[in-house]
Amino acid sequence: MISRVLAGRYELLEKLGEGSLFAAYRARDHETNALVTVKLLLPAFADDSALMNALKQCFLTTSSLNHPRIARILQVAEHEGQLVLVTEFVRGINLKERIRRVAPFTLSVAVDIALAVAEGLEGAHRAGIAHGDLRPHNIIVSQEGLIKITDFGLLPALQASPLAQTAWLTRAAPYLPPEVSEGWHVTPSADVYALGVILFEMLTGGVPFPADTPVAVALRHAKDPPPSPRAVNPGVPRAVEGIVLKAMQKLPEQRYPDMGSMRHDLRAVHDALRFGKPLSWSPLERAPESMEPVSATRSTRPAETEDTEMRFIKNAFRALTVLAGLMVIAIVAVLFWITRPVKEVPVPDLQGKPLVEARRLAQDAGLDLVIRQEDHNEQFPAGTVYLVQPEPGTTVKAGAPVQVWVSKGSRRVEVPNVQGLSEADARQRLVEAGLQVGKVEERSHPTAPAGTVLSQTPAPQQKVNRDAPVDLVVSKGPALPAVPEEGAERGFELVIPVKGAPNEVVQVRLEVQDALGVYTILDEPHTGGEQVIVPVRVRGRNIVFRIYFNNQLVHEEVRP
Template sequence: MESGYVLNGRYKIIDTLGEGGMANVYVAYDLILKRAVAVKLLRLDMQDDARAVRRFQGEAMSLTELTDPHIVMIYDIGEEQGLQYLVMEYVKGMDLKDYIKQEFPFSLPRILEIMQQILTAVGDAHAHGIIHRDLKPQNILIDQDGNVKITDFGIALAVSHSTMTKTNTVMGSVHYISPEQARGSIVSKQTDIYSLGIILFEMLTGHVPYRGENAVAIIMKHYQEAMPSVRAEHPEIPQALENVVLHATAKDLRDRYASVQEMATDLETALSYRRAEEKPWVPSFKNEDETKILAKETPVAATPQADAVKAANSAKPQSPAPKTAKKKRKWSRKKKVILLLSFLAVLLIGTGIVYAMIPQDTTVPQLQGMTTSEARERLTDAHLKLGKISQEYNDTYYYGQIISSKPKVKTNVKEGLRIDVVVSKGPHKEKFGDYTGRQYQEVKKELIKKGVTVQQEKVFSDKIPQGEIKSQSISAKKKIVLNETSVTFQVSKGTQSFKMRDFSNYTLKSVQDYADEKGLVLNVSHEFSDDFDEGLVMRQDPPEGTVLNQGDTINVVLSDGAQKESSEDDKDESSSSSSSESSESEQFDLTVKVPYQQNDGKKTNKIEIYIGDKNHQIDKVYQSLEISADQTMRLPFELEDGKKGAYKVVRDGQVIMQKDDVTAD
């Protein structure tokens, strides 16, 4: 995206901040709020991936819930011409990778300060069910005040299915990837903890623990090689602090910290003198994936049973002894001893075989969070088998992860037993439902109990009562996970109130435009005036400053100008010698019924009334109003003797009533 482009008519692109395998980041200027922001756009090659786009939007929405000050704030989420974008807080500073290069070595208290801020931010995300999956120094920003700001939440989630297929993306994250990610297993919150351990190692040593010629070589080391010793390079580092690294980067999930809170608690006292004599941390569970070094073959230890068998097998046949009583007795004793020893050896060996065939005791291992294939391997190591697999919905474990086992973990059982497991089907989804027309406060309480994040946008409405829901951001039929959903309701503020304007000397068009804009019903009448020019407003009702709402009626009186004096007829010489008589006039009211007509769904008709008499001209509007039902009106006439009046009624631009011979009779 080029510099100068204005995204969504609001965000003016200034420059490129970075380009990654998943998204490109730009610094932009918010033209409305007058501030610098960071704009992240999902890459063009990801725009056609419906799953990636859907998850990008869903996860981005959930990120708006994160409020920790050490997480980059999300300002806006949108789409323009198929481009999915996020608008975020712009952080002036550098990423942790550059910070380490510039500042290393830096003090241990400063390292702990940075790590505690990171752990606080990640803990907030985990509390909202969000796993970063791509924690690395490049995604951790240090602002100009030295504070941590973690970014790239959501992008890693949205494109997790594509991450391992793009080499350039893997190379950026491979140094911090967990063993379970390297195997392609389902990740958990402990995945982020492993990455945090690698980041701590790098801050302590200035480099990553595993290096290789390519990504594959580094990945192999993550789940095959033990973590290098921090103290081997820097003996001044306390053993307790190195233990935090070892504990966080344990290969087996059972050995690794269970939560970032647990890691933070351990890290907090790592520099305490009370832990000065702490021994190196050792994992409880052996990593079966570690490179195995085969020992040289060693001779079998001698045992009485082995000696007996050896003696039995190595005994040589004896030549027939002379048939003397003495030698016969001697051979018989030898033979008896050999036979006895051989019998004992066979008996002991047989007993051992029988013992080996009897199932021995073992313990059910921890299987929670594993896939069935991982569980099968773990059970095999414990001389057990995978039994019946059942499924159920679960909000804690992802789809495919084991929720529980039967018998339970650490139960003593016999070898060969089949262990039944319950596997997660993921969070339960249900239709969101239609809440329009209901009271917002009532709906809010109901949904919050179900774990939904509820927000409102207040709008004016002349049709929906105040406090009722006008619309909702989620379709009623859409199936969602309630405790992972955020919804925004448009809530009616009722009719919009405003103060009446002073229309003195306004034209009819100006008044009509104002009435249309505010949703008012306008009534117009005319009078002669020596003080106001023709066509301008003389009076109004209600007066200026009156509080009005949509749908209210206002009345204005327009000036017809000064009343003209009637001219005298030419006087007939025979009759004008003395004086002329003035003509007489008659005043009366005429009642007309104006019918309402429903037209194209409109709820009102615009009515215009024209009067022709001594005081009004038939080509000028006498009165203008809107009606929503039949209305009876009284039209005032003043006619000179022998003259006739006229009137015309126009409804929505069409003449519906007209009469040109109005008289008092």
């Protein structure tokens, strides 16, 4: 697939990974010369026209979303009958991989990520679109900390394909609320629930309802009470615990009424962490709004001897006196506001500061920091301020904007050492360094396991331009032994009856052992009752055939 040009303009540069439905590729748009992400259906679904049409309709519906926290859909196209989804390219790794590497996260990092996701979801909900498949796999975290949500609104399309549902549920079940598992009904409340699960996972390193199968996971979501993240991580404050538990309530009406309410509480925690405020409150224990007190003052009945006209004059005089006093106070307040001195503050020295620290310094000085431009810079590392306007030390009015230019790092990067890594890990390491994989050559090696990187060009620690290709030489294992004279090539045709229910998906694997060694010649999904015919070419005698269903050995035979 690499180097192919799809839809007349998108050249595939490297494979980024696979999900339950799609394989994702980094590609270059020949019309704009921009990097994009191209997603193609996995081979198991490539011929499913009903699924393809349903997905196309979902993509067209969600392509109108335009929010800084959402990866934009750029085009939905077809190439030789294959669905091609083109989206905004975000350099980084998905949140699931980041959780696997470093969870549990620090409290501030977990809250910042959840807050960014809530902002994106709130924007989508206002546009009338719920995600429905929110999970860490669909959240990309860039090297600069930018958060992007992907794959909006695909859940309705899965109803067109039982096979796609089965593949999808394996990854999605830990994040689905009970109402979605039971009836596939997608609402914004389901996104609230899923974000609560993701926040739990970031804080603890695990999902709240682990189980061996998707069905068992769904049952636990429906029956078990939501666990407290504080029971796993005592460092979680009550406020964050309450946000998680409120979002993960079984009944939608007991959760946050909308994503904006959840975002409000996450923002309150974010600000409390920033300014050192207590987090002993909980959204599960909010005090009801106080009612207006009922006045106990009662008018006293005037003495019968008091003259009615004189009483009226006294009351009117009192009212005019109060009114005149209020007018004087109002006039004084207006004059004070008009003539008040405007506070002036010096612009702090933000040059060389990380963007997060620069924002804090600007806010502490009472100024509004505005990012004017982000560009490569050879002197300042990525994410730091390299130019400030007005210049530091200049006196400006409080609340005035201060424009900053932020570095994206050097245009040149150091080539990492990927020798000895697996090809997949080497690709990940190069992508994270801002490079791309060039030519990949396979060579036999007496000791290096197959798939291990033997050498690279350019060599490690060299400085090259960003996006430069790095060629790899990968081991394909020891050279195959010479075929003995008696090992003439022969042909067989095996018929494998797939055992299982008519709609059950079974992963069928055929393993062969002959004079060349042990190798797999078939590993693909089929349905129960299907007859799989496999032509086989082998060498030598006493050929061993092993058949596996779902990685379980079900048949072994030896043919002389």
